[in-house]
Amino acid sequence: MAFPTSRRRALAARPAVVLLGTALLGSAALAGCADPGASAAGNPTGGAQATAARNGVVYNTSPDQQRIRAEKDPALAAKVPALISKDGKLTVATTAGSIPLSFHATDDKTPIGSELDVAQLVADKLGLELDVQVTSWENWPLKTQSGDFEAVFSNVGVNKDRVKLFDFASYRAAYMGFEAKKSATYDIKGADDISGLKVSVGSGTNQEKILLAWNKELEAKGKAPATLQYYSSDADTILALSSGRTDLNIAPYPSTVYRENTRDDLKVVGKVNAGWPSETLVAATTLRGNGLAPVISEALNEVIGDGSYGKVLERWGLSEEALPESKTITAENFAATPATATAAPSQAGKAS
CATH class of the missing domain: 3.40.190.10 (Periplasmic binding protein-like II)
Structure with a gap:
């Protein structure tokens, strides 16, 4: 399918950064x-x-x-x-x-x-x-x-x-899915389950909003928040996960299921509604x-x-x-x- 040059929009790459604890949500909503x-x-x-x-x-x-x-x-x-x-x-x-x-x-x-x-x-x-x-x-x-x-x-x-x-x-x-290496034993159901872990997430997404809220819960309980990690592409994100540089990735559930069923090294370890704490x-x-x-x-x-x-x-x-x-x-x-x-x-x- 060819697109007219005047209507084409290039994807913007984002530099990889790591934010500790609870970063500001800004205009992500x-x-x-x-x-x-x-x-x-x-x-x-x-x-x-x-x-x-x-x-x-x-x-x-x-x-x-x-x-x-x-x-x-x-x-x-x-x-x-x-x-x-x-x-x-x-x-x-x-x-x-x-x-x-x-x-x-x-x-x-x-x-x-x-x-x-x-x-x-x-x-x-x-x-x-x-x-x-x-x-x-x-x-x-x-x-x-x-x-x-x-x-x-x-x-x-x-x-x-x-x-x-x-x-x-x-x-x-x-729904959003949490994925991890095949050898992991995580069972992610809520904030307590991500305490102290390194979690990759897309900036400006509903899943980021969930993680920021969960980190606030953890800090209120005196527990270590998750470290949120951001990468410039899905390819970089999955490479970080499979190599052990991150513990978890949260992404649209269909994508995590796709990877679980087409790769030998990753699996789904949790599922949450994208509108948490409500539904969407x-x-x-x-x-x-x-x-x-x-x-x-x-x-x-x-x-x-x-x-x-x-x-x-x-x-x-x-x-x-x-x-x-x-x-x-x-x-x-x-x-x-x-x-x-x-x-x-x-x-x-x-x-x-």
Whole structure:
């Protein structure tokens, strides 16, 4: 897939730094859930076109995705705001930094993954061409506000800060996974379990927010906080973990499961909702008040109903994160909308 130079957004690399204890959160609340690495890590096959995983999933990592497609719904297409539909495209931002959610194919330039497959279903239903734009993790909020991006499909979780600026259409449960070396004996369930450990985390993410809160808990108890470590890419992060320079990594749960099932040296040692201490959902993110989120929710509910949504998640080993329905979440209904992260019974898969 070729992208016009004027619309392409390069991923911004971040220097590796180590922060001790509880660093300031700053403006991280607006960022999404996924690790913002400049390249996806964990693919042991290098340039291979497919990876057969221990969980039974065969991951197609080639540029030729042969995506599952949906039929246009003319009535739904007519509901798309005119400012968005006038060019015939749905311009979607993604960060392409986390297998199997959003990452670069074996040609190192084509963005693929479950996030873009779901976006394709939505674009199909709305009768629009999917226009994928890869951006840096820090840029999607500003670029969505400016109108450069019409929707973000990049593992973004809903929270009280984001609903002030954006509207959401939910499409997947939101979990974070802790991973460690195969020989580790950790069982991570809460703050006490990370005391004194070195934990790698993406800057400006929900998982960082969780760790900072847990460190405050530990300090209040007089216990040693975790040392938070930051790396410029997923590849560097996983190298640090596998070499023993860090004890744990926290990342989107689907990515940790992927690595557990495609590598011999790592395993998942904990799972936490991305909205801890509450719950949240992964959602398509749109500019607040522009009328697109409700239409995306309707499109998602149609593909949930016809089974194509379930096939997409199954294709990427994400069936256990399927939702029974999409909800439109805005500042007006955020407090009253339960973040139901329970998978639809008919689409639930084996837990890893």
